[in-house]
Amino acid sequence: MPRKPVAVLISVRGSNLQALIDAARRADYPAEIVRVIANVPGAGGLARATQAGIATETIDHRKFANRPAFEAALDASIRASGAELVCLAGFMRLLTAGFVDAWRDRLINIHPSLLPKFPGLDTHKRALEAGETHAGCSVHFVRTEMDSGPLLVQAAVPVLPGDDEDRLAARVLQAEHRAYPLALSLVAAGRVRVAGEQALIDGQPGPVRLD
Numbered sequence: 001m002p003r004k005p006v007a008v009l010i011s012v013r014g015s016n017l018q019a020l021i022d023a024a025r026r027a028d029y030p031a032e033i034v035r036v037i038a039n040v041p042g043a044g045g046l047a048r049a050t051q052a053g054i055a056t057e058t059i060d061h062r063k064f065a066n067r068p069a070f071e072a073a074l075d076a077s078i079r080a081s082g083a084e085l086v087c088l089a090g091f092m093r094l095l096t097a098g099f100v101d102a103w104r105d106r107l108i109n110i111h112p113s114l115l116p117k118f119p120g121l122d123t124h125k126r127a128l129e130a131g132e133t134h135a136g137c138s139v140h141f142v143r144t145e146m147d148s149g150p151l152l153v154q155a156a157v158p159v160l161p162g163d164d165e166d167r168l169a170a171r172v173l174q175a176e177h178r179a180y181p182l183a184l185s186l187v188a189a190g191r192v193r194v195a196g197e198q199a200l201i202d203g204q205p206g207p208v209r210l211d
């Protein structure tokens, strides 16, 4: 089966990008990363992509007059790459309806909480403050409302005594590195369909849970 071409959008260090790169090295992985785009010059993930022989581009949002202009440049770069799916991997810009709707059910995000709990920032701090017994991550199709959309994969980890934000974040990040490659493989292999804003994976209501 031909591999689905994917563009990955990043802003920062790119450890989730690395997990996707590593997964896609396997001959039987159904997706191939064809371009990595950063909105922040020098984002750590760019070096990871170059190291793996993947084309990179920096599209600095500060150089555009407004969000639609920035997103038009993003869209043009993604389309020029031939990508058919887009993965947000630590991409820290909100995307407007124009972009999100154009890539509906082909645009995937990872978020460091068990959505619908704790959308937005400071997820681990808020999970600790709320006294949660479990934290985790969610991979989902993107909708215009921040950190919402049909859930593909969730991975939970325990909150342990003595956890602080950094320790919990590190534990969740390990789970992210398992969840994202799985979610992308499911979408790329054509095993996901969206019905009534729920992801159906091989016909079963999502998300797939990795615990």
Ligand code: GAR
Pocket: 012, 013, 014, 015, 016, 017, 089, 090, 091, 092, 110, 111, 112, 120, 137, 147, 173, 176
């Ligand atoms: C990850 O924890 C990801 O879930 C989070 O940013 C980090 C990026 O790390 N994304 C968000 O908070 C998006 N709302 P990485 O650059 O090492 O993959």
